[in-house]
Amino acid sequence: MSSDFPLRLGLPEPFPIIRNFLESSGYTEEFLRSHFHLPSIHFLLYPYGLQAEYLNKKYEEGDSLPLFLARLFIAGRTYDRPALEERLTSPVVAALEQLGLLIPGDTAGLRCPVIVYPALGVFVASDRGFRPEGPGYRGKDYVMSGTEHICRQFIAHISRAPCKTFLDMGTGSGLAALLATKFSEQVWAVDITPRAASYAGFNRLLNGAQNLTVLEGDLFTPVRGLSFDRIASNPPFEPPLKDGMIFSVGGEDGEAIIKRLVTEIPPYLNPGGRLYCQVCGTDRENESFDERILSWLGEARSEFDAVLFVRLTLPPNEYAIQQMLGENQDSWKLQEWNMFYHKLKATQVVIGHLILQKRASVRPTFTARRNFGPVTTQKEIEWLLDWETQCAGPDFADRLLESRPRPGLGWELHVRHGLQEGKLTPLGYTFFTTYPFETNLHVASWMAMLVSRCDGKATAAGHYQFFASRMTLSKEEYLRALGALIGADFLRIDGFEPPASPEAAAQ
Template sequence: MSAPPPDAAGAGAAADGVAAGDSEDAADRAADLAADLRDAGFTSVAVRGAWGASADDAVGRGLRAPALHALGGRADPLATLGRLLVLGVPQPVATVDAALPRTRAAGLVRLGLATQQEQHVQARAVLRPQSFVDAAGEGEWWIASDLDEVALGAGGLPPDHVLGAGGASLTLAGLQLPTPARRVLDLGTGCGIQALRATRYAAEVLATDLSERALAFTRLNAALNGAPGIHTRHGSLFEPVAGERFDRVVSNPPFVITPRAGGVPAYEYRDGGLVGDALVEQVVTTAGEHLEVGGVAQLLGNWESRDGQDGLERARAWVAASTVPVDAWVVEREHLDPVEYAELWIRDGGTLPGTAEHERLLEAWLADFDRRGVTGVGLGFVLLRRPGGAPTLARYERLPQRLPREATLGTHLAEALAVHDALAQLDDDALAATVLRTAPDVTEARHHHPGSPDPSVIELRQGAAFARTVTADPALAALVGACDGELAVGPLVAAIAGLLEVDAGELRQALLPEVRGLLVDGFLTFGA
């Protein structure tokens, strides 16, 4: 990319020409661009509708020809912006001026988002509308980032590439707790997705990154989306915030396990420069000291299974080695063998299978895994909390099932933490005196052997949250079915014991731990 435009130089300027958005002039230009995009109806739904669902899905796979074909000769603002800002196809200056009457082509150039060559405008960055859903409802952002494979065509990405709203970023955004927080740290912000999401529940967000280019995009995206509460600092991991504490830390760190070998590209947005999963280990072991008491850290990560030691057990050891005691909830969403993992990230860097380069990189990855005895890699997320006393939460689990609404899991996590804390204050007698309800998304499935009147398996299924399935015996199934907000747990257990002709005390002792788990997981709720 060329040198920064004249008015982007100095304090608040972006690397390689992207205007920062925190100088007064840049903020005004970003506001003008946002108004133009709004007037043009430049939303995710409108863009998808402009070229159709099939072509939009193809764009997600790096193909732009179907979208261009669907647009045909259209020259309206939505088509013009879709071609230029999403697909990276040069557009006539006059057409861009008409689509963006406040900003015009010159404004895109001054923001560092485009260049003008004679009578055409060429994008220097992607600017996409991105819809989202959280506890407060539906919303829409405009996200600027580096030109991607759709705009660049074939070939690998440059090492300093700043990624847009990728799948991992959107997953973490959906995991963020929606509960109020005073001060939030977005560690390794990239283009600022997590920082933007945090402004939905926090007044002040500090975004850090080792990449000046990433911070420039974060500032621009904050300005485009009217988020003045986002501030940026340059530096690696927790270095820029040494000695500071936050109510919330959120991080999509550069967790990808990459061979440290000659000729293997290291991308700033995903590679932390350490061997294996050491970067995630470092974040897990040090995040707690940057949390206020009661503060929560949430991050994505990978963990290796090595020489027979399970990856989740290695994550458990990281938590145990934390510089301050922390509660922990670690969820593995996917587990890949070494070949699958290598192929995933080689393709992510733009190198296609079947090429000599792909084979060379694959060999480097597998040799790196062999050196450490890696048999598989888990991918998932980590939630850490700094308690006021001794930790009470230590949960490590695999949840590979498809989730119904991954974008709103943060609400479930917040509710689960609140229930966990409430249950810690209830002994068994208090729990037995509590009235519960079955959550509305819970259903029951019974499986019978042919001709048998009694079920061989009873399953309680959750339609929301983590879509868990719990195998229940007849007593537990009866209790869950009877929780309608009328009778407390104790009387219900006594009645079920009478029906099943079993000892009520023994049944209560068996069922109450199950009830606690179902409450935390959202199968049951408090309240009449």
């Protein structure tokens, strides 16, 4: 345990008292969002001005219990013992003191040295970045709340399908691991810093998560000899030009931790198992980010499918300016950022989610890169992974030829024209859609004609015969094109409708 960790883990008896109290108190994420009209409780956990307006007011007798708890646990208000015992009861106050969740304040009374908050159905304690009386803990091993938007995105795209074993790598406060205990039989959580491992261990006890094991160590070192059905990681990925926080800096190029994770993962995933990883890296002049990720697998490349789901791309200088503003860095620092990206020959910064899937049987592996659409969720991600996995199967070509394709919904076909010999002539065809992923698919003219012919009645084999009789077209090329059109929902077949389609909703 971290030597300066502010809480106590060695006393099991107080945890059920506090857990039962919190669960019955109405202190929920829904209450906080609704009461303060906020899209996320993250805005309450950091000093963006909302605390002064809402939470740092003095205690009023008419406050509801959840609001009182928000002022105590989030705003860090100091209250005298009689007020605490009146609202929380004496046994709860005693339990909070036993665990270090209540300590003497700077003035007379008691305060909470950390933040304790509801998140996604569990209760989490993590470092306090501010206090009404001044700054909170901001050491390099600071443990952030896990309520930040990018953390929520990461958690939202992890599969909730039941599994036997789950590993949360770089667990921080342990939030992702706690959520995994609801669908995985056994969960492990690992972090390199003693402070983070201590918080995760404390939160395990706070939530009564008996199927969670928390370990301290560097990446896979603490779990050698084990393998998992699912591994999730939100690793450090910022360049070393930032503040030096352990949770944020990803090595000399920002990708070093992600590279180690991908390089070392092969023996730790069971066949059919997946890595869900939040990533940030760069496309470079002669190599895309996803191509570089595949190279990190080395000799194990033939065992893994890989899909990079891109949420955002930015020019390097624009990303640098955003990071500088977020860190309040001086303007001269921009030159250092620009030199850093120039040295890498970076063309754009890529932010998104990586999924590696270890194949469960002997078959060709697949790779893909998709851009998030406005309403892309974890369901669309799982749909695509299922589709690509089926396409790589040994008998899928025959099944695809027997299908009866029909048009998807909501897409557009853009036709580029130009003058040729004085006549306006089609020069290029591009299908565009924003669902299930934002896709621009440049196609040959015959593919545009194929979509127009698909009415759900004729088989894919019949369409192939039509085109093969009029042009040189191999069956393999035809099936690849058909698979690409279905995988982007320009065409649909029975049994593989996207999650938001009427057909899928009715199933």
